[in-house]
Amino acid sequence: MERVDWRAFEDRVNRYFEQYFGRSFFREKEWRVGQEQVHKFDSVSKDGEIVIECKSYTWVNGEDIPPAKISTLNETLLFLSRVEAERKMIVIQDDFRDSDGKSFAEYYVDHYGGLMxxxxxxxxxxxxxxxxxxxxxxxxSGEVYYEEL
Known part of the structure; x- marks a missing residue:
């Protein structure tokens, strides 16, 4: 199937995880992530225990790393680190590199997993x-690294 646009993707993820977890979710739920900073998360369970951010990114020209998108993903990690929830999730509408079939989601985890x-x-x-x-x-989910220091 072809990719779906970002809004349709967010809707699809929301419906999928409502079924998967057997819970209802709010769409675009605001959550305070700093003293004067609020972020609108794509999907949050009504009990506040599951927070989901959706990203629909592709390789540049089917091959190259999209640096601005990686920065946005890292910003998403920062926002997720600022909320208390049982589960914090980034859901990526995956894309595969033309030359070797490498998954964008797997690439991101391989290179930035230490921040997650x-x-x-x-x-x-x-x-x-x-x-x-x-x-x-x-x-x-892993351990929060600084809690072990």
């Missing part, structure tokens, strides 16, 4: 129906 602490990363590939979507957890 308790954030999960999921690869999401929409298909013809939500029941057929290919969804895979690429990275499980």
């Amino acid at each position: 602490d308790d954030v999960e990363v999921w690869s999401y590939i929409p298909q013809s129906s939500i029941e057929d979507d290919e969804v895979e957890q690429i990275r499980e």
Whole structure:
């Protein structure tokens, strides 16, 4: 299936994880992440225990790393680090590099996993129906590194 636009992707992820977790979610829920900073998360369970950010990024020209998108993903990690939730997730509408088939989500985890602490990363590939979507957890939640110092 072809990629879906970012809004349709967010809707799809929201519906998928409502079914997956058996919970209702708010869309675009504001959460305070600093003294004067609020971030609007894409999907938050109504009990506040699951926070999801959706990203729909591709390799540049099917091949090259998109540095601005990587920066935005790292900013997302910062925002997620500022919330208390049972599960913090980045869900990426995955893309595969033309030359070697490398998953964008896997590349990101391989290169920036040391920053992720308790954030999960999921690869999401929409298909013809939500029941057929290919969804895979690429990275499980880890320990917050500074709590071990």
